[in-house]
Amino acid sequence: MNDIVLQTHGLVKRFGGITATNNVSMTLRRGARHALIGPNGAGKTTLINQLTGVLPPTEGRVELGGQDITALAAHRRVALGLVRTFQINQLWPSLTPAQSLALVVSQRLGRSRRWWRPLGADDAVLAEVATLLTQFHLDEQAHRATRELPYGKRRLLEIALAVALQPRVLLLDEPAAGVPAAERGEILATVAALPADVSVLLIEHDMDLVFSFATTMTVLVNGTVLTEGTPEAIAADPQVRAVYLGDSMAGIRPGH
Structure with a gap:
């Protein structure tokens, strides 16, 4: 059985005379814990925007479960199970985590016209929301307005909302970005x-998070795949150290 869930073939994106991604071919397998890393300006966000339908590639194609989705709109990719979180969280500030999750779950179940009813009015939605609140350590904040939550909890809520869509492929775009050091451990444990x-597919600069989570890593530099391999191989690669990791690897052991 084919276990490839997401694949790119020779993705190129040009902006005028600038080539932001250059012949990027990458494979994501079922159940993967795959990290995409590289210096600022490497083309990571441009690549993710092509995967999610925000940007059309200049050349190449994207396949989800063997289906060519290169020309599909972003919302149709979500419906097929390709879901993304963002570097800057996209939340409803006035809603509580429970309400936000109820809205997304109801929409997924085709009950979006009734999302505003009291949570207890739909047992299936209520049960799923309760599970998600526990899974993402949001029980104690369930009924606080999202704008009042600590930043780390808002990041957790964003991941919970993505998981509520029951994705086949989840693109985590820097889930630890802006999270205070004291709250990063909870993000790391939840992602794991x-x-x-x-x-x-995890896009992240926090090497503690990357090396504790990923089993496969792709290094992007100047829009091109420099190398791909296990965390151990990437950590030991002199090219990767020279162009990106450098001293940031001090004290980090892959898998810990």
Whole structure:
């Protein structure tokens, strides 16, 4: 059985005379814990925008579960199970985590016209929301307005909302960005505990998070794939150290 869930073939994106991604071919397998790393300006966000349908590639194609989705709109990719979180969280400030999750779950179940009803009015939605609140350590904040939550909790809520869509592929775009050091451990543990059947592509600069989570890593430099391999191989690669990791690897052991 083919276990490839997401694949790119020779993706190129040009902006005038600038080539932001250059012949990027990458494979994400079922249940993957795959990290995409590289210096600022490497083309990571441009690549993710092509995967999600925000930007059309100049050349190349994107396949989800063997289906060519290169020309599909972003919302149609979400419906097929390709879901993304963002570097800057995209939340409803006035809603509580429970309300936000109820809205997304109701929409997914085709009950979006009734999302505003009291949570207890729909047992299926209520049960799923309760599970998600516990899974993402949001029980105590369930009924506080999102704008009042600590930043780390807002990041957790954003991941919870993405998981509520039951994705086949989850793209985590810098989930630890802006999170205070004291709250990063919770982000790390929650990402590590994501459902095993969800294939995850993580874009992240926090090397503690990357090396504790990923089993495969792709290094992007100047829009081109420099190398790909296990965390151990990437950590030991002199090219990667020279162009990106450098001293940031001090004290980090892959898998810990």
